Amino acid sequence: MEARHAAHREPDATPLVRVVEATKIYPTRDGLLCALDRVSLDLRRGEFLAIVGPSGCGKSTLLLLIAGLIPLTSGRIYIDGVPVDRPYTELGIVFQDAVLFEWRRVLDNLMLPIEIRGLDRRRYRARAEELLALVGLEGFARKYPHELSGGMRQRVALCRALIHDPPLLLMDEPFGALDALTRDQLNLDLQSLWQQQRKTVLFITHSIEEAVFLADRVAVMSPRPGRIEAMLDIELPRPRTFDLRETPAFGRYTREIRRCFEAQGVLQGMVTAGRASASRE
Helix, strand or coil, rough: CHHHHEEEEEEEEEEEEEEEEEEEEEEEECCEEEEEEEEEEEEEEEEEEEEEEECCCHHHHHHHHHHHCCCEEEEEECCCCCCCCCCCCEEEEECCCCCCCCCCCCCHHHCCHHHHCCCCHHHHHHHHHHHHCCCCCCCCCCCCHHHHHHHHHHHHHHHHHHHCCEEEEEEEECCCCCCCCHHHHHHHHHHHHHHHHHHEEEEEECCCHHHHCCCCEEEEEECCCCCCEEEEEEECCCCCCCCHHHHHHHHHHHHHHHHHHHHCCCHHHHHHHHHHHHCCC
16 A cells, blocks of 8 residues: 555655744734634645534634634745735635626636636637546536536636636635535545646545545644544545555545544544443344
């Protein structure tokens, strides 16, 4: 397994993103709420890093901090060695909601970042068509969002995030609202796109299986206030197929992550129920 894993190109060891002791505290009507507590991590160039954790643990807050869309309470974040103290533009973001403009055709939605940046639309037209083809949407450039399925809309959102060729892609539970089959297909599409373009990806998910399937490393977060409790290197061969999910190696990674949540009390109710059921048998 190690030899096959080493066969695919490893990420550059130099971090593109460095998060140092990042803390975020929100004021609320009931007092101060600590969402993130002294989180530190490095995201290497060309790496696919997944973050998995329970609801409310600060995963999305961390993504917004890296993007510079909200300010840190304390700590530091660097992208390519530059401190992030304002919205960072050389990245793409994909959220759970595709956020497409219903009155704009697919191609026009895709070209929105180009228009905002004042770039030459004609120059990026070919790239837009190439990206659509890569995600199976060739021939859909003139469709409106209401003519697309949920999975197709997310593919458009992914293409839009990549249209200006950013080095960094941030994804906040992008497939969480989709049905299981569509989500599986988009996992394959994203893996293929990542292997072709080798962007640096930070991928947030609730799904342990999705994190292990996609990532080079998986960061496991604690309940609020969010901390990094564990970091796992996923040494599985690429390209990954869904048959891999049935292998002992895949199972070992998912079990290790679940045990981490059990140790934090996140899965305590499920564990207790399982033990009670076993004792009755």
